[in-house]
Amino acid sequence: MVELPHEMKAVLLTEVGVDFKLIDACIPVPKLSDQEVLVKIEYVGLTGLDAKFVQQGTPCWQYPRVFGLDAVGVVVAGPKGGHPEVGARVMWHNDIASEGVLSEYVKVPNFALTVLPADINPALAASLPTPGMTALIALYKLQLEEGDTIFIESGNTCVGQLAVQMAYQQGLTVITSSPKQCTTALKKLGAELVLDENETDIGQKIQKHFGYDTVHGVIDMSGKYTNKLLEFLQFCGRISCVSGLATLDETLLFKKAPNIGIVSLPGAWLAKSICAQQRMSFLGNVLTDYLQQEQLCLSEKEVIAFDAVSIYDALIARINGNSHFYQVVKVA
CATH class of the missing domain: 3.90.180.10 (Medium-chain alcohol dehydrogenases, catalytic domain)
Structure with a gap:
């Protein structure tokens, strides 16, 4: 002893x-x-x-x-x-x-x-525990299948880097946003398309690359642009919110009817x-x-x-x- x-x-x-x-x-x-x-x-x-x-x-x-x-x-x-x-x-x-x-x-x-x-x-x-478990839970909540397309906001963050790799290994087509200098690194991790996080027309660029209504799931990292992320999510698509739930546009909710999941590691203990x-x-x-x-x-x-x-x-x-x-x- x-x-x-x-x-x-x-x-x-x-x-x-x-x-x-x-x-x-x-x-x-x-x-x-x-x-x-x-x-x-x-x-x-x-x-x-x-x-x-x-x-x-x-x-x-x-x-x-x-x-x-x-x-x-x-x-x-x-x-x-x-x-x-x-x-x-x-x-x-x-x-x-x-x-x-x-x-x-x-x-x-x-x-x-x-x-x-x-x-x-x-x-x-x-x-790994916080970023890794957050990425896993966010992906589980989306319930995507091989061949589906996912958009991961802020792929350069610790959670984002792990989510990109896990999604790619699940057979998903991965789109992400990040600062320009991270583009090459994120493509090596499995992202097919990396968009500049400062772009104002991300939805249009995704449509140009993949066609209309092709994003099946979204991981919303910051909670700052949730309404914009919902705009290019397909009807009845799924979104995992890592930083809580933003104030949502009701018209957009009726238009998209998204399935919304909240990711909360502390919640397992608080509950x-x-x-x-x-x-x-x-x-x-x-x-x-x-x-x-x-x-x-x-x-x-x-x-x-x-x-x-x-x-x-x-x-x-x-x-x-x-x-x-x-x-x-x-x-x-």
Whole structure:
């Protein structure tokens, strides 16, 4: 039995907003309850969801609080004979209502964990839960078939890059938007047509290339242009909204009759649905399979030091749009 310390280093979020604040702290190592394991954190992924919540917060949070949602680490304590076993390396997307993962140790419900095979790079795995699960859920909600056409907004983002690759591997025809400098890279990932995100007539360009009424599904990343995206969706097509639901044009809704799906990873925890939480473990297994089969190409990974200043700077770069890299904090 490994002797555990009584205190640990952590990074706490003390204020949210444009001027959010992170501090370094020393706090007690958490105590376990039934169906929980204690994980020694190795890497924490920073994502667009982290950038959103440091600015907006959520009603279930009290401050100061340990920050962070995605992690990889090694199980160091848990119920005797439980799963996963002590010594297993695990990956997960954390409960938004509980303390975060930017600390040396975290307690986690064992049913939400994905056990990582020994040949998976833990730093790479830590960057995947939020963007990878978001991309998978968005695609599942569209229920598209091989040969269908999908439009993925902002294919240059971490979620977008993964969605492009997954959609291509499902046999879908992939159209995406991005800054011009990302065109070549996205075509290598599987996009057949990459449109400049600043184009005002994206729908016309799609029609010119593929014909009228040919987009069967859309992944709406930002929520800023939902009505425009609906305009070139076929009648009764499907749209997955990653950033919530915008105010929709009622005339357009009558014209298109879209099937609208909302993607919410935190919702699995906030709804207290054990079934939904267990599904996150299943999604983690799907992502692990992608990695083992070398079917995902991830853009450059940025490794960040485990201190409040470095993490703050990394989040600011993401908020300002200066980083679409996969960012991971090296904790141990």
